[in-house]
Amino acid sequence: MAEVTTTTTPPLAENAPVNATDYKPKLEEQMLAYASIYTMALICVIWGSIRSLKYVKKTIAKKRLIDASILTSDAKKFPINASLVLFTLYLVFKGNAIQDGVALARTHVLPNIPETYHHYFDTVVDYLPKANGTQFSWRDKVNNYYPSLEPYVAQVPEITKQNFVTFLVWLMTYEGVCCLATLLKPIISFVLRLLPIGDRWPRRNISYYLVFKSGKKEMEEGDIEDAKKDNVNKYFEMEFDDHWIWAFLAVSIVGVLHITHRHWITNNIIAVSFSIMGIEMLHVASFKAGAILLFGLFFYDIFWVFGTDVMTTVAKSIDAPILLMFPQDLLAHGWQKASKHGMLGLGDIVIPGIFIALLRRFDAHIFEKDGSKQKSRYYFAATMVAYTVGLFATIAIMHHFKAAQPALLYLVPACLITPLTLALIRGEFSQLWNYSEEHITERFDSIKKAEKEKIENANQKKNKQLKKTN
Template identity: 55%
Template sequence: MAETTPSPSLDAGNPTANVTFTFAEQATASLALYGLSLLCIVWGGINSASFVKRLIAKKRLVETSITISEARKFPLTASIVLFSLYIFFKPDGKEWLLGFLSVHLPAHISERLNKTLLPGEGSTSLFQKLEAVTPENAKFLLEYIPTITKQHFMYFLLVFLCFEGCVSLAAILKPIYQRILRLLPIGDRWPRKNTSYLLSLKKGKKEMDQGDIEDATKRDVEYLMKIEVDSHDIIGILMCIPVGISHLYRRHWVTNNLLGVAFSIFGIENLHLSSFKAGSLLLSGLFIYDIFWVFATDVMTSVAKGIDAPILLQFPQDIFQNGWLEASKHSMLGLGDIVIPGIFIALLRRFDQRLGEKSGEKAKGPLKGRYYFATTIIAYMLGLFITMAVMHHFKRAQPALLYLVPTCLLIPLVLAVIRGELSELWNYDEEHLIEKDEDSKKKKVSDDKKKN
């Protein structure tokens, strides 16, 4: 969702009440967001192709990918998460939800919910019922439950996202500082020497004796957690941690954008779309999702304003009036409006490479072998320009995917028709690169037997 912070209403007690933004100020903010989003798309798309190529070279499979089945469920899952956050952030969320359910649920169920969650005089609250069934030696834990507020949850979420942002920032900057570390004149010692570590948690799929799980085959175990890092990753994270700490204390738009850009590039690089059909289905579903939650309700805008975390890019419109340190009235662009089209454009980058490998042609010129990637970046630029133009015209938040999805989806299809590659583009998939679970393998074997 693209949004511009409206000018404050007239208020004698508000010193910034009469502030208005000139066209130059608004254009500067929009162009800055425009440039940052394009940086994420191009950088992330190139990294995504390199990431998949490295896996192929090492004969490894992509562990997680968005297939057609996941793309079909994604808008519904996102809607449930978004609406849950809305209920959480809404000041009277509990009362509002109960009022909504009382209209749509049977009377006896609605009455029971009201008595449980909103107890009146003489009735027992949910916390009192929980206290009654809690053992005496564990009741001291209940003393801390009432003190956990929405603010505590929000701060925990902020700390978590800042740390993840630092990890993403370290990951995208790794080639730079790794080269610097390797140039240190210290021989083959730390920190020049790079040592790898694997932190994992396995679960056996069948009963086995203690000690057997270590040597068990992949068929008999599954990973609950697997984190692979090296000493250069750790050094990079430590170097980036000050950015996260600074954002925790100041919430400045510069640190917000550093973390947001890192999130976007890292997400585009690592979120893998399995096929063009899956990407088309994902974009189409989120097209409807974005329109509904922005235009039909206030859910999207409420959540975007309620989460004080680096989940969007910002640029101040009052930067010329108040300077880059004190500016506070921002234009905003959600990271979803960058990452979702970005992973689709990254898929087209890999499709370009597949076409080049298939034809065996040598690259000649800046666009040779990169027709779809370059064209869809231009399509994204067009869609984002329309989004910002409409946003400034109507002075209200816009569902960016309303304009980005048609341009990013239709323009490459038109190009494929012109080049006679429509069937090849539509049927392009990378499912042979995906690590499938046992159920998927059995289903594939069963489908192959039916075909034969």
């Protein structure tokens, strides 16, 4: 979603003729802001697509399978899942939305339910936010049942809207700093390897691997380490090395500054890093999956922006690095006191970005298959141009109507129609439409194994029945 908003209420700039919050940016200031935002968006998509190709090639070279992948079945469910998450956040942030829903349920739903079940409804309502929409009553419940725990319960932070937002900010900032450390690790490694200390610390680079998993069935102690992937659930996995730790420590200052100041510069550094790594790691398994994903989110974005106030409410309530922003009053109020920001949500970068990254991998696949076409592979470049046009169409329409716009309304047609039209012209429509990388994904491999086991079990049952009859 692209939007203009006032995010803070700073004091007046030294030479500001009017109140900073009442200042109306000039056209050139608006163009500067959105040119900066869209330049950052293009950098994210291009850089992320390049890293995505390298990541897939590296995975194939090591004869591994990609774990985080979006298959066709996932793409179909993605808009519904995203809507549920978005609406849940809306209920949390919207003042009396939950209480209004409870009142509506009491009037229209509860009378149709047997009275024996009414106490369950009341129990659930007790744990919902109170009328002011700020706190839950879980502390009172615990203290009533276990009075001795009251001093300890009082030390636990209250579940409030503000604390929830703070938790999201800390979580997103940490993830963003991890992404930034990953991007800058090659530079840190280069610097560390220049140190004239031989192979001693900190020049050395030893790798570490942390994993938390549980067995799907009973196992003896020690067996889970060597158990097959199909027999375990993996909840947490992290691989890093000494140089990444140094990179993390070096860039952690960005996270600290963002937590303490919430400045738009630190926000953009974290958001750009998050976007690049998202495009690299979120692997779309096939062109069909990517097309279905974009098509579904096309209607998702339109509905939640034009049809309701849900998207704008959530975007303004979460003060976390989930969007790119640039002040439109930068020239008038300076980089510290500027308050009117143009914004572009990371979803409008990452979602088209993972599809464009797929097209870059398609270009590389066709070239490797037929090296003579090296100079004529430009599905990626053509779609990048279309994505750029879609971004500027968004700002033009938003400037004309003076209202927030669902950016995917313009980006999805641009990113879908362009490669399909190009494929028709070049006679490669079938190759593009049927292009798939599902065979290198873990989930597809698991699905195929499960299907194979079902067939084998069915054949075994048939053979047993035939033996009995004979």
